[in-house]
Amino acid sequence: MENEARKYVNLFAFIVILALFWPYLSELRPGLFKKHVEITPYKVEEKPEVVDGIEIESGLIYAEGYLLVKQQCTSCHSLELVTQNRATRAGWKENIRWMQETQGLWDLGTLEGPILDYLSKNYGPKEASRRANLKNIEWYEL
Template sequence: MEDKFQKQVSAFSKVLLSFLVLILVLFGGLYYWANRTPEPKIEDIPVEESTEDYDKIENGIHVATGFVDDEGMEATIQNCTSCHSAKLVTQNQMSREGWKATITWMQETQNLWDLGANEELILNYLAKNYAPTDKGRRQNLETIEWYELK
């Protein structure tokens, strides 16, 4: 009789323990959800997209990109600025061979597509408008009156 009683007590203990664990898990979850810090809400910032100035040229410069207005500018904008900023082009000065090598490098390593017939137009544009200049960082100082320090 005692053996049967002990089995019933043991079974009851297991059920009671399972019930207590369940209660603790539920209350723990409720406590977690009640006291968690809410994720910050990202508010949509309205972006004013204006297409009216996109084709605007001022003083021979395409306002939206900073490219020099010349034959091949549109093809260069379409093929170059779809992957990177126009500033990456306008800040560089390379020979035609340098630009060709850069395009080849982008095709081999950066997944640039085959430019087809546009390649010659783009190379002509870049070599003409973004070629190295003969000037250094500044011109030589020529009209300076030098004096000796004593």
């Protein structure tokens, strides 16, 4: 009976330790629990701060679907990698496939459609030019 009791104490201790360290575990090794834990480094704000159409915390264009991008893309890379790029829907999809095939991105499931909608609508192709005009010049006295 003593052995039997020890068994339960062991199991109980294990569960307690697991419970205590679970948040650290999932944060430290997102890859380890990728399939079970949805990584959301940003809290869902009820009223996000938006200036000139940009959601301040993420730097993303504030439009339908921005939160999905904010949540899904930031566990590996910064959102600057999103906002500095431009592509068609097919181009963004290709990008996602590349990340899935080579960089360890998970299957986005039903979120993929809305994410592609957001990206292609807000970060669609730029105007073609063999050489653009020089822009954003800060004038000064030489």
